[in-house]
């Protein structure tokens with residue numbers, strides 16, 4: 187499969203993102219919420235690249251099947267361990283495609299009253315968006331290709347690849 191982003195490219199970009207985030211959150215303590223399972227490698231590397239005291243939590247969502255997918259309705263499979271009231275919440279996502287999942291998630295999280303709410307996504311496919319959703323920190327904008335590796339899966343496989351590759355490419 188064709189390498190779209192090598193491990194070295196990914197790591198270099200994450201260091202830049204970490205610096206930018208650390209500068210923006212200077213004097214604060216961001217609370218990073220990673221979206222399982224795809225965002226795990228990114229969450230780990232990004233958190234290490236942010237030179238600030240911070241805390242981590244995880245949430246897992248799954249879409250309800252094709253029929254309701256267009257509504258963006260997703261099911262919370264694993265909720266957060268900690269509350270969000272007054273915190274500087276940074277959602278960490280692997281990829282924003284149609285935006286439906288993130289849009290739903292943002293509504294759920296916003297209702298829990300964080301002080302601030304921002305999003306960091308390693309990848310974004312802007313041409314595929316069905317709903318407008320703001321992504322504050324984007325690692326790489328890519329075409330509407332299906333990619334796997336570095337956390338991203340196809341049928342739960344390929345998450346362990348160090349590079350991001352075009353599936354079937």
Ligand code: IMP
Nearest residue numbers: 282283284285286287331332333338339
């Ligand atoms: P959404 O379409 O923005 O709601 O994206 C929902 C989810 O689809 C993402 O969080 C990923 O788990 C998955 N996804 C979207 N595009 C890709 C891809 O290119 N490779 C692997 N997973 C993807």
Ligand code: MG
Nearest residue numbers: 221224280281
């Ligand atoms: Mg995901």
